[in-house]
Amino acid sequence: MTMSDIKADDAGEKVQQVQPSSAGSAPSVVDEKRQDGSIILIPQPSDDPNDPLNWPLSKKIIILLVLFLAMFVGFSAPFCGQLNLNQQAALYHKTTVQITYFNSAASAGLATGGYVWWPLSHKFGRSSVIFWCLVGVLVAQIWAPLMTRPDQYAPELVSRYFAAFFGVSVSVLGPRYLVDMFFLHQRGRAFTVLHLALNFGASAGPTFSGFIAANQYWPVEYWWSVGLTAFTLIPVFLFLEDTTYDRSEGAVNRVKPASFLRDRFETFFPGHKVVPHKSWRETAVVFFRPFKFFIAPVLLIIAGFDTISFGFYVALNALTPVWLQLPKKAGGIYGFTITENAGFTFVHWIGFLFGLVYGHFLSDRIPLWLARRNKGLWKPEFRLYSLWPTNFVLMPLGLGLVGISMEYKLHWIAMAFGQLFVTIGSMVSIPVTVNYICECFRSHTTEVTLVVNSMRLFLGLSINFYINPWIDKVGIGWVYGSMAFFTVFAFLFLILLMVAGHRIREFTPFHTDDSEEGRAVLAKDEAHGL
Numbered sequence: 001m002t003m004s005d006i007k008a009d010d011a012g013e014k015v016q017q018v019q020p021s022s023a024g025s026a027p028s029v030v031d032e033k034r035q036d037g038s039i040i041l042i043p044q045p046s047d048d049p050n051d052p053l054n055w056p057l058s059k060k061i062i063i064l065l066v067l068f069l070a071m072f073v074g075f076s077a078p079f080c081g082q083l084n085l086n087q088q089a090a091l092y093h094k095t096t097v098q099i100t101y102f103n104s105a106a107s108a109g110l111a112t113g114g115y116v117w118w119p120l121s122h123k124f125g126r127s128s129v130i131f132w133c134l135v136g137v138l139v140a141q142i143w144a145p146l147m148t149r150p151d152q153y154a155p156e157l158v159s160r161y162f163a164a165f166f167g168v169s170v171s172v173l174g175p176r177y178l179v180d181m182f183f184l185h186q187r188g189r190a191f192t193v194l195h196l197a198l199n200f201g202a203s204a205g206p207t208f209s210g211f212i213a214a215n216q217y218w219p220v221e222y223w224w225s226v227g228l229t230a231f232t233l234i235p236v237f238l239f240l241e242d243t244t245y246d247r248s249e250g251a252v253n254r255v256k257p258a259s260f261l262r263d264r265f266e267t268f269f270p271g272h273k274v275v276p277h278k279s280w281r282e283t284a285v286v287f288f289r290p291f292k293f294f295i296a297p298v299l300l301i302i303a304g305f306d307t308i309s310f311g312f313y314v315a316l317n318a319l320t321p322v323w324l325q326l327p328k329k330a331g332g333i334y335g336f337t338i339t340e341n342a343g344f345t346f347v348h349w350i351g352f353l354f355g356l357v358y359g360h361f362l363s364d365r366i367p368l369w370l371a372r373r374n375k376g377l378w379k380p381e382f383r384l385y386s387l388w389p390t391n392f393v394l395m396p397l398g399l400g401l402v403g404i405s406m407e408y409k410l411h412w413i414a415m416a417f418g419q420l421f422v423t424i425g426s427m428v429s430i431p432v433t434v435n436y437i438c439e440c441f442r443s444h445t446t447e448v449t450l451v452v453n454s455m456r457l458f459l460g461l462s463i464n465f466y467i468n469p470w471i472d473k474v475g476i477g478w479v480y481g482s483m484a485f486f487t488v489f490a491f492l493f494l495i496l497l498m499v500a501g502h503r504i505r506e507f508t509p510f511h512t513d514d515s516e517e518g519r520a521v522l523a524k525d526e527a528h529g530l
Helices: 003-010 057-079 085-092 101-112 114-124 126-146 153-167 169-181 184-213 218-239 260-268 280-295 297-325 338-344 346-362 365-373 380-407 412-440 442-456 458-474 476-506
Strands: 013-018 029-035
Touching (some): 057 169, 057 184, 057 218, 085 153, 085 297, 101 297, 101 442, 114 442, 126 169, 126 260, 169 412, 169 442, 184 297, 184 412, 297 442, 338 346, 338 412, 346 365, 346 380, 365 380, 380 476, 412 442, 458 476
């Protein structure tokens, strides 16, 4: 965030307000607030200091960082045992590929958990659900290292499922906080920061565990996660606030109690002080609401793209330890130890850093630049243009390089560059596509986030079960080469959205026109400045 953002968040100059208009039409002019006289604040904040849009930037950043930490815990916990394959294979009398089924169990938990937490958040509040889901992650992380008998392979799998089942809550509920707190021109950076935790957690969990348990028995790799999860409950309890706010005329919003402890009790414990009362029947109706978006064309396109880009990244993460640690005498190429494998995962950290910097500087600037060329009017599809270099070029190049490295037994550095490019593509694509789909369905951000989140995990969930027959059929080089071509093919559908996104969104069944398309995001003098 920059100093100019602080000015936008803390106060806005009363000028001319632009009301929503159809795409390409001229906006009408009424009373409005701007940032620095150039960027129009969308949505327009009310005059109430309790409106999340009016909260100080420092408070918004603290809540964003708390969500980041909770999401990091939720995505690192299920994958803690990803590197120590041989010890677990020997204990449970399974192959190393069968041990990687732990990752599939985790992916299944990530794909299904949100369908429970979404309706419950309507009954108990988003913050309460996140807090108690972290308690569930804590229980699952204590459960896993206790499964040390040869007949406990199945319970260990189940513990990985529930760690992810509880851990996915922030991924599903978190984007709504960002949409509630941040203006349109700030969301790209906010989504980039939050979703860094998703990829970073899935990679850092194996890294930390690999170094900790490299020369010890495998259960020890879980205990750092237990401590971090327990710690995370503290900032969540102290700082996480509900961001629900109704700006419609005559709406009555919750009055925050003066007592801090009473506010925390109302936020995190059963009751209906934070959210309106809903019966269990009404909660069941909420449960079914996301399913109507499964047939929305724009959502299916984004979910298909994410399934390829993120699914192959998940598959790469899950299977790379098998390829790296396979002993040379058994036909392996690299013969890494667990410590060397853990060191190799720092490649992902470099990719995350690059993706964070890229997203911070370009995820909002590119759409605003395109808005200037469109007479200052906004289109959600402007978000997608930032994916050209990372997902049309780097990601397929990276997958191809991984395949070539293993096919022709190149040095591990070539393999590392391939992993780096794939990581960058995944890191950049998720916040951009989630942000885009939230802006397409402005009043249904959690529902569409839930659907996209679950659909993009299906490939990562299943690939471990058929990767070996696929390799036997065409060879490992062509397996990853085919993945590279699939990523290019998937990007063609994003190009379709860039060209005809408005018309595609009009075909959405059950759709209400609640996107921010056609809104003037730049003042006239700024829009005509380029």
